[in-house]
Amino acid sequence: xxxxxxxxxxxxxxxxxxxxxxxxxxxxxxxxxxxxxxxxxxxxxxxxxxxxxxxxxxxxxxxxxxxxxxxxxxxxxxxxxxxxxxxxxxxxxxxxxxxxxxxxxxxxxxxxxxxxxxxxxxxxxxxxxxxxxxxxxxxxxxxxxxxxxxxxxxxxxxxxxxxxxxxxxxxxxxxxxxxxxxxxxxxxxxxxxxxxxxxxxxxxxxxxxxxxxxxxxxxxxxxxxxxxxxxxxxxxxxxxxxxxxxxxxxxxxxxxxxxxxxxxxxxxxxxxxxxxxxxxxxxxxxxxxxxxxxxxxxxxxxxxxxxxxxxxxxxx
RNA sequence: CGCGGGGUAGAGCAGUCUGGUAGCUCGUCGGGCUCAUAACCCGGAGGUCAUGUGGUUCAAAUCCCAUCCCCGCAA
Numbered sequence: 001x002x003x004x005x006x007x008x009x010x011x012x013x014x015x016x017x018x019x020x021x022x023x024x025x026x027x028x029x030x031x032x033x034x035x036x037x038x039x040x041x042x043x044x045x046x047x048x049x050x051x052x053x054x055x056x057x058x059x060x061x062x063x064x065x066x067x068x069x070x071x072x073x074x075x076x077x078x079x080x081x082x083x084x085x086x087x088x089x090x091x092x093x094x095x096x097x098x099x100x101x102x103x104x105x106x107x108x109x110x111x112x113x114x115x116x117x118x119x120x121x122x123x124x125x126x127x128x129x130x131x132x133x134x135x136x137x138x139x140x141x142x143x144x145x146x147x148x149x150x151x152x153x154x155x156x157x158x159x160x161x162x163x164x165x166x167x168x169x170x171x172x173x174x175x176x177x178x179x180x181x182x183x184x185x186x187x188x189x190x191x192x193x194x195x196x197x198x199x200x201x202x203x204x205x206x207x208x209x210x211x212x213x214x215x216x217x218x219x220x221x222x223x224x225x226x227x228x229x230x231x232x233x234x235x236x237x238x239x240x241x242x243x244x245x246x247x248x249x250x251x252x253x254x255x256x257x258x259x260x261x262x263x264x265x266x267x268x269x270x271x272x273x274x275x276x277x278x279x280x281x282x283x284x285x286x287x288x289x290x291x292x293x294x295x296x297x298x299x300x301x302x303x304x305x306x307x308x309x310x311x312x313x314x315x316x
Numbered sequence: 317c318g319c320g321g322g323g324u325a326g327a328g329c330a331g332u333c334u335g336g337u338a339g340c341u342c343g344u345c346g347g348g349c350u351c352a353u354a355a356c357c358c359g360g361a362g363g364u365c366a367u368g369u370g371g372u373u374c375a376a377a378u379c380c381c382a383u384c385c386c387c388g389c390a391a
Contacts, residue, residue: 042318042388043317043318044318044390044391047341088370093366112375211339242329244388244389268352273328273342273353273354274342292387292388294320294387295320295321295322295387295388296321296387296388297386297387298387299328302329302342303328304328304329305341305342306327306328306329306340306341306342306343307327307328307330307341307342308328308329
């Protein structure tokens with residue numbers, strides 16, 4: 001084992017946790033930088049980022065600058081004097097001054113096959129776009145947005161019904177393994193560095209609430225992708241009589257059902273507690289397995305239909 | 317004290333405004349019927365109506381007060 005490599009770890013959400021855990025296992029000397037606690041939930045209670053929880057449990061120093069590129073952030077980083085810096089879903093932009101501090105540079109773990117899906121929500125967008133494959137890439141961080149040289153890459157197939165929470169979990173574990181392999185090769189001097197082909201690059205935007213709005217004129221497959229890709233947040237949704245309805249789980253329909261083929265997209269063409277809930281789409285119907293009306297709990301469609309009549313009512 | 321919805325049988329809901337025997341759709345148990353079903357028919361069990369030995373009342377799931385829990389929005 002490499003003794004006492006000093007690593008500054010910058011990460012925030014669950015995705016970054018397995019990577020941090022790996023570095024802890026390695027016994028590196030760590031300092032963690034993460035986002036400040038944010039108000040969450042109904043009473044605006046402050047909630048610590050998952051990475052902070054892990055760090056505290058392991059007695060690792062934690063800093064929560066609003067901006068790590070601030071004077072104070074830079075000063076703190078310099079004082080720790082890391083050999084290497086690692087970022088994983090940090091959510092802050094590093095300055096050149098930050099990047100110049102660690103002699104070995106800065107490695108970023110990014111959940112896409114770069115140069116595709118640079119940006120903030122690559123996992124979600126790869127599902128929404130209906131990609132067959134995605135993966136994790138480690139790269140040398142530079143000043144651009146996910147533009148640094150590619151180091152290692154691992155490709156995975158996206159499951160047909162896999163939602164982005166499941167894919168997140170899968171990729172976060174793969175990312176953690178890829179990270180330590182990257183560090184090993186970096187130290188061994190065998191690490192490849194490949195420039196990104198800017199012509200092939202695509203960039204994905206942050207998800208907005210509005211991203212999850214379902215337009216039932218889309219195809220069943222597109223809707224299924226949207227539901228899976230926005231799972232958990234912002235969650236695919238539609239409205240019925242001004243009531244917000246979250247669509248949690250859908251299933252593509254393979255059976256031949258008898259329903260009104262002339263119904264408008266969004267119409268509940270079959271809404272039977274014994275069969276389920278089926279909504280007309282642009283090219284057929286889609287089954288809604290789990291959904292949630294505003295103010296009420298998330299539940300499976302068949303249960304909901306026991307108490308709520310949705311037959312021939314329409315989602316917009 | 318951010319705004320709003322809700323807690324009624326194992327599940328999902330109605331009933332609350334206008335106080336007067338606890339209902340519906342399922343499930344479950346028992347029986348019947350059908351070549352068959354998203355089946356159908358008959359019968360039964362199962363609730364201190366979130367909590368308060370709270371207030372009002374002849375009478376509270378329902379009105380008033382307090383507390384707890386769940387959910388949506390906003391951040």
